[in-house]
Amino acid sequence: MKKFFTILISLAVIGTSTSCALFKIKVPETAQMTILSGGSSITSGATVTSRVLSISGTVHNPGGSTAYDFEGYAYIVVNGDTLELALSHSTGNEWTFDHSVAIVRGSNIIVILVYDLDHNLYEKSPDFTVYGDFPAYPLRIQLTWDTDGTDVDLHVYYYTSSTATSPSYHTWYSAKTPDEYSDGLYGIPNAYLDFDDTDGYGPENFTLEQLPASGVFKAFLRYYSGDVNTTATVKVYQSDTLVYTGSHTFTTYGNYDDPTNDWYFYTAQVVNSKIKN
Numbered sequence: 001m002k003k004f005f006t007i008l009i010s011l012a013v014i015g016t017s018t019s020c021a022l023f024k025i026k027v028p029e030t031a032q033m034t035i036l037s038g039g040s041s042i043t044s045g046a047t048v049t050s051r052v053l054s055i056s057g058t059v060h061n062p063g064g065s066t067a068y069d070f071e072g073y074a075y076i077v078v079n080g081d082t083l084e085l086a087l088s089h090s091t092g093n094e095w096t097f098d099h100s101v102a103i104v105r106g107s108n109i110i111v112i113l114v115y116d117l118d119h120n121l122y123e124k125s126p127d128f129t130v131y132g133d134f135p136a137y138p139l140r141i142q143l144t145w146d147t148d149g150t151d152v153d154l155h156v157y158y159y160t161s162s163t164a165t166s167p168s169y170h171t172w173y174s175a176k177t178p179d180e181y182s183d184g185l186y187g188i189p190n191a192y193l194d195f196d197d198t199d200g201y202g203p204e205n206f207t208l209e210q211l212p213a214s215g216v217f218k219a220f221l222r223y224y225s226g227d228v229n230t231t232a233t234v235k236v237y238q239s240d241t242l243v244y245t246g247s248h249t250f251t252t253y254g255n256y257d258d259p260t261n262d263w264y265f266y267t268a269q270v271v272n273s274k275i276k277n
């Protein structure tokens, strides 16, 4: 087998040197994923009506068989958006992951990519295509962060008027849906924290399905738990258009529900059922 690859590489070099791209080394499609929508397994090309997909699968350690270190980097790429995977050792050189992601309306392409420590592409999964058959929601926020074993939380307050000094609703991990109640407030009407990631990287997604007539939304992050500097990245979409992206490094480590170091990154004022920016 080694001789085969040596020949293949030699041929590829010859091909490059003669500007003849006849030979190309193909990255093995050995990373595997199973995708669930609404609890049911779907195949590539499916149309779904839920924006949340649960994706589990297997990748292989570029460093070989070790139960202690994944000697590389594994990512899930959704429509070109790269999210690092939190991995658990399975057996031999196999590691597993289980993530939720939010897709957009229309066509979505999902792929797993694994790189070695030198950032060479080691393996990938076949591309998976899924079509989202749902409306373009007025507001969606995605949170990701860059450290494993840490927990950053996405919060959104809704003030019923621009002069209100305290929020009337709060969507967060303790009130993910409008009918959940926590710390004295219900979740925001027509809004959902699609999932709460608690062990690293995210994503964590907030979706507002319908705008109120008026009021103000304020979104912020809280570093809930962790003992390292953590950089969080947020992306805000209005009707599927990216309107804001930003990053913030938390240098005061996670202290559960301490609001001292919250990062407020987005405010939207709603007038006549439209976001006024």
Ligand SMILES: [Ca+2]
Binding pocket: 151, 152, 153, 154, 173, 196, 197, 198, 204
């Ligand atoms: Ca979280």
